[in-house]
Amino acid sequence: MPEPPLAPALRPFEAVGGWTIGTVESLGRFGTFLAEAVGVLVTPPFKFRAFLDRINFIGYRSLLIIFLTGAFTGMVLGLQIYLTLVRFGSEAFLGPAVALSLIRELGPVLAALMVTGRAGSALTAELGIMRITEQIDALTVMALSPMRYLVAPSILAGLITFPLMTALFDVVGIFGGYLVGVKLFGLSAGTYFGEMQTFVDIGDIMVGFWKSLSFGVIVTWVCTYKGFNAGHGAEGVARATTQAVVTSSVLILVWDYFMGSILQ
Amino acid sequence: MIKVEGLTKSFGRQAVLRELTLEVATGTITIVIGRSGGGKSVFLKHLVGLMQPDAGRILVDGVDISRMRGRALDEIRRTYGVVFQGGALFDSMTCYDNVAFPLREKLRTPPEELAKRVEAALAQVGLEGVGAKYPAEISGGMRKRVAIARALVTEPEIVFFDEPTTGLDPVLVNTIHHLILNLHRRFRFTAVVVSHEIPEIFEIADTVAMLHEGRIVEAGSPSVIQSSTNPVVQRFIKGEPDNNVSEER
Numbered sequence: 001m002p003e004p005p006l007a008p009a010l011r012p013f014e015a016v017g018g019w020t021i022g023t024v025e026s027l028g029r030f031g032t033f034l035a036e037a038v039g040v041l042v043t044p045p046f047k048f049r050a051f052l053d054r055i056n057f058i059g060y061r062s063l064l065i066i067f068l069t070g071a072f073t074g075m076v077l078g079l080q081i082y083l084t085l086v087r088f089g090s091e092a093f094l095g096p097a098v099a100l101s102l103i104r105e106l107g108p109v110l111a112a113l114m115v116t117g118r119a120g121s122a123l124t125a126e127l128g129i130m131r132i133t134e135q136i137d138a139l140t141v142m143a144l145s146p147m148r149y150l151v152a153p154s155i156l157a158g159l160i161t162f163p164l165m166t167a168l169f170d171v172v173g174i175f176g177g178y179l180v181g182v183k184l185f186g187l188s189a190g191t192y193f194g195e196m197q198t199f200v201d202i203g204d205i206m207v208g209f210w211k212s213l214s215f216g217v218i219v220t221w222v223c224t225y226k227g228f229n230a231g232h233g234a235e236g237v238a239r240a241t242t243q244a245v246v247t248s249s250v251l252i253l254v255w256d257y258f259m260g261s262i263l264q
Numbered sequence: 265m266i267k268v269e270g271l272t273k274s275f276g277r278q279a280v281l282r283e284l285t286l287e288v289a290t291g292t293i294t295i296v297i298g299r300s301g302g303g304k305s306v307f308l309k310h311l312v313g314l315m316q317p318d319a320g321r322i323l324v325d326g327v328d329i330s331r332m333r334g335r336a337l338d339e340i341r342r343t344y345g346v347v348f349q350g351g352a353l354f355d356s357m358t359c360y361d362n363v364a365f366p367l368r369e370k371l372r373t374p375p376e377e378l379a380k381r382v383e384a385a386l387a388q389v390g391l392e393g394v395g396a397k398y399p400a401e402i403s404g405g406m407r408k409r410v411a412i413a414r415a416l417v418t419e420p421e422i423v424f425f426d427e428p429t430t431g432l433d434p435v436l437v438n439t440i441h442h443l444i445l446n447l448h449r450r451f452r453f454t455a456v457v458v459s460h461e462i463p464e465i466f467e468i469a470d471t472v473a474m475l476h477e478g479r480i481v482e483a484g485s486p487s488v489i490q491s492s493t494n495p496v497v498q499r500f501i502k503g504e505p506d507n508n509v510s511e512e513r
Contacts, residue, residue, distance in 0.1 A: 005277070134352035141312045141346045142366050143338035 033225050034217075037155050040148040050153040058119040058154065058220070059161030063168070065114050070169035073110055074176025077101055082181050091185075095192035096199035098177035099170075103200065103208045107170040108162075109256050112215035115165060116248045120223040123154060124244035127227025128237035136228070151228065155220045162216030163209055170208065207263045214259060215252055222248045265290050266311065266422070266454070271320035271330075272478075273306060280306050282478035283320065288471070293448055293455040295465045297500065298475035304458040305349070307475065308426050311456060312346055313337045324422070342370070345415035345423040345453070349430055351407040353399040359386070359410045360395030366418050385417040386410070388450075389443060405436040409443065416447060425457040429464075437461055441468050462501055466490065474500065 006014050077098045085091045127150060130136050139146045174196075181187045226244035230236045266288040273281040280303040288294045298304050309315040310322060313329060322330045329340050353362045364382045367373040373381065386395055389409040399407055408428055415423055425444065429437040441461070445468040448455055459465050465472065466486035473483035474497050482489060482497045489497060498504075 133350055133355075134348045135354055137314055138346070138348060138352035138354070140314060141341055141344060142370055143341040144366075144369055 029229075030225055033151075033228070034155075034221050036147050037151045037221075037224075040145055041152045041156060045148075047149055047153055050149055051156055054153045054157035055161060058115065058123070058157050059165060062115050062118050062161075062165060065118050066111055066165045066169050067172055069110060069114050070107075070172035071176040073106055073169075074098060074102065074173030074178075075180050076176075077106070077173065078177030078180030081177075082185055082187070086185075091181075091187060092191050092195055093199075094177065094181045094187060095174075095194070095196035098181070099174055099196045099200050100204060102170045102173040102177075103204050105208075105256075105260070107173065108166045108208050108211035108215060109252060111166045111169040111212065112162060112219060112252045113249055115162065116219050116223070116245055116252070120219050120248050121241050121245050123220070123223040124227035124230070124241045125237055127224060128230030128240045131228065131230045132233060132237060146228070151224045154224050155217060158216035158220030159213060160216075162219070163212040166208060166212035207259075210263060211256060211259050214255060218251050218255060219248045222251065265323075265325060266456070267321075267323040268311075269321045269323070271307070271310060271322065272318045273303075273310065273315065274318055280478055281310070281317070281320075284475070284479055286473055286480050286483060288454060288456055290454050291452050292470035293444070293457065293468055294471040294473060295457045295459055295469040296473050296475050296480075297460055297462065297465065299500065300460065302475055303478050304460075304475055305426055308424055308456070308458050312344060312424055313341060343421040345418065345420035347408070347411045347415045347423070347425045347428050349426045349428075351399070351411035353407060353410055353414070355399050357398075358395060359391070359397055359399065359402065362399070362410060363395075363414045363417050366414065371418060381417060385413040388416070388447065389413045405432050405439070408432065408436075408440055412440075412443065412447070416451065416453075419451060420453060422454045422456070425455065425459075427458055427460070429459065429461050437464055441465070444468060462503070476500075 078094065081097045081101075082091055082094050085094055085097065127136070130150070136146045136150070139149060178189070178192055182189050182192050223244045226240040226247070227237075230240035266286075268284060268286045268288075271281050271284040272279070284307060286294075286296075296304055296307065306315065310317055310330070313332065317330050320330065321328045324340055327340065329337060332340065353359070354365065357365065360382055363385050364378055367378050367381060382395070383392070386392060389412050391406060391409055391413065394402060394406065394410075399410070402410070412425075412428070428444065429440050432440065441464050444455065444457065447453075448468075457465070457469075466489075469486050471483060472486050472489040473480045474489065474492075474494075475481075476496045482492050482494050484492075490501065492498060
C-alpha cells in the first residue's frame with residue numbers, strides 16, 4: 001500500500017533518510033553485482049564467444065588510441081625529463097626515468113583512462129540501450145542469465161586486456177622517449193637502454209601489473225553496472241554513460257594512490 | 265491455469281496495482297485492456313517474474329511464483345514465451361540468430377534440427393528469406409513477427425504479448441492479431457495479451473479483462489464486455505473521454 005504523506009516539518013528528515021538508505025542500497029547493489037558476475041564466471045557454462053567478442057571490443061579496438069597516447073606520453077616525458085636532467089648533467093638517467101614513470105604510474109593510469117573513454121563508455125551505452133529496449137529483460141525471461149552473457153565476459157576481458165594494453169602503452173612510451181632522447185637530443189642508445197636495465201627491476205613491473213589488473217576490474221565493473229541499471233530513454237543512457245566514465249576515472253585515480261602506497 | 269490473487273504494487277506513494285485479481289484458463293487467449301499508463305505492462309512484468317509484488321500471489325498451475333527467484337523461477341520461465349512491446353530483438357544478431365538463440369542457448373538443440381526449426385518458425389510468421397537481415401534492416405511489423413517467432417520457437421505453454429500491435433498500421437494490426445489466433449489454434453498455448461486495440465481484440469479473445477486504476481473492473485467473454493453496463497468499460501470501448509480521468513502513470 002502507498003505510504004501516507006508526512007507532516008511538512010518532517011520532510012527534510014525524510015529526504016536525508018531517503019538519501020542515506022538509497023546510497024547504502026546502491027552500494028550494496030554495486031557490490032552484489034560484482035559478486036554475481038564472479039559467481040557466473042566460476043560456474044559453467046562459460047560463454048567463450050561472448051568473451052572473445054569483449055576482448056575485441058575492449059582490447060583490440062582500443063589499440064590505436066593506446067599506441068597514439070603511449071607514443072606521445074613517452075615523447076613528452078622524454079622531452080621534459082631530458083631538459084630537467086641536463087641541468088644537473090644527469091641526462092644518462094633519461095632511460096630509467098622515462099621507464100619508471102611509465103611502468104609504475106603513467107602506463108597503467110593513462111591506459112586505463114583511455115580505455116575508459118573509448119571502450120568503457122561504449123560498454124555502458126550498449127548495455128543501457130539493451131536495458132531500455134528490453135533486450136536484457138528478454139534474456140531474463142528466456143531463463144538465461146544476462147550476467148553470464150553480458151557482464152561476466154566483459155569483466156574477464158578487462159582483467160586480461162588491461163595489463164596487455166598497459167604493457168603496450170609502456171613499450172610504445174619507452175620508444176617515444178627514445179625518439180626524443182636519442183634521435184633528437186643525441187643521447188646514446190646504449191646509455192638510454194643500459195641504464196634502464198640497471199634501474200628497472202621486476203618489482204617495478206609488478207606494481208604496474210597489479211595496478212592495471214585492478215583497473216581492468218574497476219572500469220568493466222563500473223561501466224557494466226551503470227549500463228545494466230540505466231534509466232529510461234535516451235536521457236537515462238546518456239546519464240549512465242557520463243556517470244560510468246566519471247566514476248571510473250575518479251576511482252582509477254583514487255585506487256592508484258592506494259595501490260601506490262601499498263606497493264611501494 | 266494462471267491465478268492472480270490480490271496483486272498489489274506501489275512505486276513510492278503511487279499505487280499502480282491495487283489487489284488485482286484475475287484467472288486465466290489454460291489454452292485460452294485472455295486480453296487485458298485498459299488505458300495507456302494504467303498498469304498493464306507492470307502487471308505483465310509481474311506475471312513473467314520481472315517484478316515482485318508488494319502483496320498478493322501469482323499461481324501458475326498452483327505454484328506461487330510471486331516471491332520466486334533464481335533457478336526455481338527459471339524452471340517456470342522455461343515454459344514461457346514473451347513478446348515484448350518493441351520486440352526486444354537482439355540488434356547485434358540477425359533475425360535467424362535471434363530466433364535460433366533460445367533453441368541454441370536454452371534447449372541446446374543440435375545444429376541440423378535447429379536450422380529446420382528456425383526456418384519453420386520464420387515461415388509460420390510469413391518471413392521466409394529474411395533470416396540473414398538484422399532487426400534494424402526490417403520494418404516494425406516484421407520485427408514484431410520475428411519477436412513472435414522467437415517467443416514460439418521453443419513451443420512454450422504460456423505466451424505473453426505486451427502490446428504486440430503498438431505503432432503498427434491497421435492492416436498490420438489485423439495481420440498480427442490473426443497471426444496470434446492462428447498460432448494459438450495450432451499450438452494451443454495459453455496466451456495473455458496486453459492491448460488496447462478496440463474493437464479488433466474482440467475477434468480473437470476468449471476472455472477480455474478491463475484493467476482500470478490498478479484493478480480488474482470487469483472480465484468475461486468479448487460479448488460480456490461489449491454489453492457491460494460498467495461506465496468505465498463502456499467509455500473505454502467507445503473511446504469516449506473520461507471526465508474523471510486519473511493521472512497518467
